[in-house]
Amino acid sequence: MVLHQPRFEEKSMINTYERALKFIHGRSKFKKIPTLKRMRTFLDELGSPDKQVNAIHVAGTNGKGSTVAFLRNILQADGNVVGTFTSPFLVKFNERISVNGIPLPDAEILRLVQKIYPTVQKLDQTLPEGGPTEFEIITAMMFSYFAEGHADVVIVEVGLGGLYDSTNVIVPKVSAIVTIGWDHMHILGDTLPKIAYQKAGIIKPGIPVVVGRIDPEPLKVIKDVAQKKKSPISILGDDFKVAALKEHDWLQSFSFTSGKYRFAKLSTTLIGDYQADNAAVAIQAYLDYQEVMDQAVSESSIIDGIRNTQWAGRFxxxxxxxxxxxxxxxxxxxxxxxxxxxxxxxxxxxxxxxxxxxxxxxxxxxxxxxxxxxxxxxxxxxxxxxxxxxxxxxxxxxxxxxxxxxxxxxxxxxxxxxxxxxxxxxxxxxxxxxxxxxxxxxxxxxxxxxxx
CATH class of the missing domain: 3.90.190.20 (Mur ligase, C-terminal domain)
Incomplete structure (x- = not known):
């Protein structure tokens, strides 16, 4: 059997945080044929940790990170311990897997790499196309960690696209597609409807999906996928609404309406009408999650969560x-x-x-x-x-x-x-x-x- 992925070193030699990162970043970035089969095999070998977490799945061209941050803060204000999986990181790799906004310690990153290394080594030897990619390994580390019980709910941000993203093995409680725009066209397609089809790949049968402000053509693609999968869909501008006010003193104020819910005095330090849209998607995802989990909606959690949200590198x-x-x-x-x-x-x-x-x-x-x-x-x-x-x-x-x-x-x-x-x-x-x-x-x- 020819090894498709260069061996790094024996597990016993991955004994420092730096060596763990070297192992992760030394993996291939992409495979020629997109598939979730390799990721499913990987996780099944690890005991299917993805099936042991309560998840909310978030896709979109832009605004994913801000939406995740808003949603995390609302859920935290509700008393939950909230895990997040985001990319890329701004300062340190550990940011990608966080609990209540705090990145994992170096020692936990090392432990997780040591935990999954034997499985990676096995798949390197047995899979025809070679073992897991860099992002698949990081995704598996995240699922393995949160399956240990470190969070009540995990917000999982898609890395690239949706349909074939390694996070898309998850069956979440709620899905969200924040925006559709021009990015990664060489992988996702050269039209907005094609890109939308890739993003809509995260929609699961019967699982509620929240959709942000999206142009009619790509929106139609998302609606068609939701209809075929019998997934309840909430669309910004139709099923829930946001009215943004002019920024004042580096604060963005807005109101939110969805069915019986109306919140008139919301504000955030993340300014711009698009951030009001992102916050609205997060609020609707929270409302849907609470309904799925048969839990009460807290207005104060929404107000406090939105107000306390900060997200580095977003204006x-x-x-x-x-x-x-x-x-x-x-x-x-x-x-x-x-x-x-x-x-x-x-x-x-x-x-x-x-x-x-x-x-x-x-x-x-x-x-x-x-x-x-x-x-x-x-x-x-x-x-x-x-x-x-x-x-x-x-x-x-x-x-x-x-x-x-x-x-x-x-x-x-x-x-x-x-x-x-x-x-x-x-x-x-x-x-x-x-x-x-x-x-x-x-x-x-x-x-x-x-x-x-």
Missing amino acids: ERVSTDPTIVLDGAHNISAVDEIVKLLQNDFADHKVYILMGILADKQADKMVRKMATFENAEIILTHFAGPGKRQAADPEALEQKVGQTPDDILTIADWQQAIETIKPKLNADDILLITGSLYFISDVRKYLKLNSK
């Missing part, structure tokens, strides 16, 4: 003097929302926008869209992409966009760019640092070091 104000904001707007759909936010709430501010974008995104479209905000000065920069993925070359991107030098500047060194822009900011100006979440992660570390 996050990290400095007030000068005003610096971080936002991981990593695709064209996210940039569209940022531009709407700037036009609606910050039209009278000068905004310096420092952009670091991965090369495999629609980088030129993202820059052109950002340039439609009249008070923007855009600075393109470079950063070290993750693994083999490369950041877009800022000078080549500037030429491709075709703006004059007065409209778009290039400072290839992003640390230098930040230090160049900061002295220019007056009291009303904003430095918005945006693009890839990997770039935002690097910036967060840099700003933290600088503040010491």
Whole structure:
């Protein structure tokens, strides 16, 4: 039998956190043929831990992370211990598996790798296509951990797409599809309906599904899948509604209505109409979950949960003097929302926008869209992409966009760019640092070091 995955080392040699991460990140990222069979086999070998958790499954192009955060805080305010599985991480790998917002300790990551390693080794030897991928291993670690009883409910965020995502082995209590937009087209499809079909893959027979604000064509695909699977569906704008008010003093206020429920005075530090939409999806998912579990709905839990939600890298104000904001707007759909936010709430501010974008995104479209905000000065920069993925070359991107030098500047060194822009900011100006979440992660570390 030929090994399809290079052996790492014996289990006894994975004896440190660093070696555990080396093992995880050393795995293949993708297989040629998408399938859930390998993941199902993997979990069955581990005792089917996915069947031992109460889960809420969340998919979507953008807004998954914020929706998970809102929902986690509502459920926590209700007295639950809440597990979450999210990606990517911003500061440290451990963030991906968290309990009540607290990432697992290094020792638990090491223990989980040691626990699943013999099964990975067995599947490397026996499966024709080779053993589990990196994300499948992380997913199995998450299910194994929460099957041990560390949470009352686990919110599982889809990694990529939905239909063939390794998390899609779960049969949740509630599913949610937050948004459908342009991202990962080389994998998910080149039209929004095709992308929607992949996201709708998380809909399970008879399981309630909550759907965010989605255009008619992709929405029809989702509705058709829900109908075929006889899954009750709640759609933002039809079955539940949100009315967002103008941002004031870095707070987003909104009201929410769903059937007999009406909450008129909700507010969050996550600003933008799209965050009100994300919060609405989270609230509806909570209402559905409580109904499925035959538990009472708490208005105070909703109010407190929404108010207390924070999510790093989502129009996050990290400095007030000068005003610096971080936002991981990593695709064209996210940039569209940022531009709407700037036009609606910050039209009278000068905004310096420092952009670091991965090369495999629609980088030129993202820059052109950002340039439609009249008070923007855009600075393109470079950063070290993750693994083999490369950041877009800022000078080549500037030429491709075709703006004059007065409209778009290039400072290839992003640390230098930040230090160049900061002295220019007056009291009303904003430095918005945006693009890839990997770039935002690097910036967060840099700003933290600088503040010491």
